[in-house]
Amino acid sequence: MAERQFHIQCTAEDIGHYVFLPGDPDRVPWIASYLENAQKVAQSREFTTYTGTLDGTRVSVTSTGIGGPSAAIAMEELVALGAHTFLRIGTCGGMQPELVPGALIIPTGAIRMEGTSQEYMPLAFPAVPDFGLTEHLVCAARAAAYDYHTGVVQCKDSFYGQHSPETMPVAPTLLQNWQAWKAAGTLASEMESAALFTVAAARHVRCATILQMLWNQERQAVVRDKEHAASDMTHAIEVAVAAMRAVIRENKETAV
Numbered sequence: 001m002a003e004r005q006f007h008i009q010c011t012a013e014d015i016g017h018y019v020f021l022p023g024d025p026d027r028v029p030w031i032a033s034y035l036e037n038a039q040k041v042a043q044s045r046e047f048t049t050y051t052g053t054l055d056g057t058r059v060s061v062t063s064t065g066i067g068g069p070s071a072a073i074a075m076e077e078l079v080a081l082g083a084h085t086f087l088r089i090g091t092c093g094g095m096q097p098e099l100v101p102g103a104l105i106i107p108t109g110a111i112r113m114e115g116t117s118q119e120y121m122p123l124a125f126p127a128v129p130d131f132g133l134t135e136h137l138v139c140a141a142r143a144a145a146y147d148y149h150t151g152v153v154q155c156k157d158s159f160y161g162q163h164s165p166e167t168m169p170v171a172p173t174l175l176q177n178w179q180a181w182k183a184a185g186t187l188a189s190e191m192e193s194a195a196l197f198t199v200a201a202a203r204h205v206r207c208a209t210i211l212q213m214l215w216n217q218e219r220q221a222v223v224r225d226k227e228h229a230a231s232d233m234t235h236a237i238e239v240a241v242a243a244m245r246a247v248i249r250e251n252k253e254t255a256v
């Protein structure tokens with residue numbers, strides 16, 4: 001039996017094999033309210049975990065904090081406890097001018113401009129989500145008729161390197177890269193999916209992401225507060241829960 005994990009402070013009895021991964025710990029009870037009989041099982045550092053059931057199957061919600069290092073730790077420790085299917089529910093900033101704040105972004109790949117994934121795989125390896133899980137997210141977003149977009153997202157380690165690149169000593173590099181990502185149609189910027197997709201590949205588990213677009217810095221001057229951001233995550237959570245239900249149902253049907 002796997003021991004209590006050092007950072008998330010959970011044992012195998014505490015968690016389900018299907019896990020939602022928000023960044024923000026405050027988002028955990030909100031997502032858990034969509035589960036039956038959800039209870040808080042652990043809180044340690046940035047990692048808050050609730051567990052309940054979806055249609056009779058145990059499902060957990062664990063916050064990953066901000067950035068690749070803590071997201072990778074959460075996934076590693078959950079995998080050590082038996083988890084095999086992960087859906088990140090996060091926020092992002094839009095990069096293509098036509099994207100309207102509030103839109104849902106479902107990544108089909110993530111640019112690895114962060115450090116964590118490079119301690120797992122050479123940069124030539126692509127950070128891509130699980131295809132089947134991503135299909136379930138797309139089906140759920142389409143069925144709900146929400147404004148959703150599929151494509152590449154950019155992941156980085158510095159939030160302010162995205163928002164104030166001109167203040168950084170390496171400004172020319174950041175600005176040149178940003179232009180290149182935009183020119184190739186990159187939809188949005190966030191921080192964890194590249195690390196999560198790469199860790200998932202290394203550990204042979206499934207992971208996909210759905211993101212709520214808070215604002216679009218290519219359309220508007222970004223004011224970073226809750227009043228100005230499109231921060232109601234209801235649509236992203238509904239789509240993720242519907243996708244998780246679908247994958248659990250599919251796994252039950254194909255179980256031998």
Ligand SMILES: O=P(O)(O)O[C@H]1O[C@H](CO)[C@@H](O)[C@H]1O
Nearest residue numbers: 023024066090091190191192
């Ligand atoms: O809202 P979460 O899931 O934390 O995701 C995004 O928000 C944080 C930055 O504000 C980063 O973690 C980024 O990836």
Ligand SMILES: O=c1cc[nH]c(=O)[nH]1
Nearest residue numbers: 091092093189190191
């Ligand atoms: O602009 C944004 C919004 C959320 N998360 C990010 O990393 N960037």
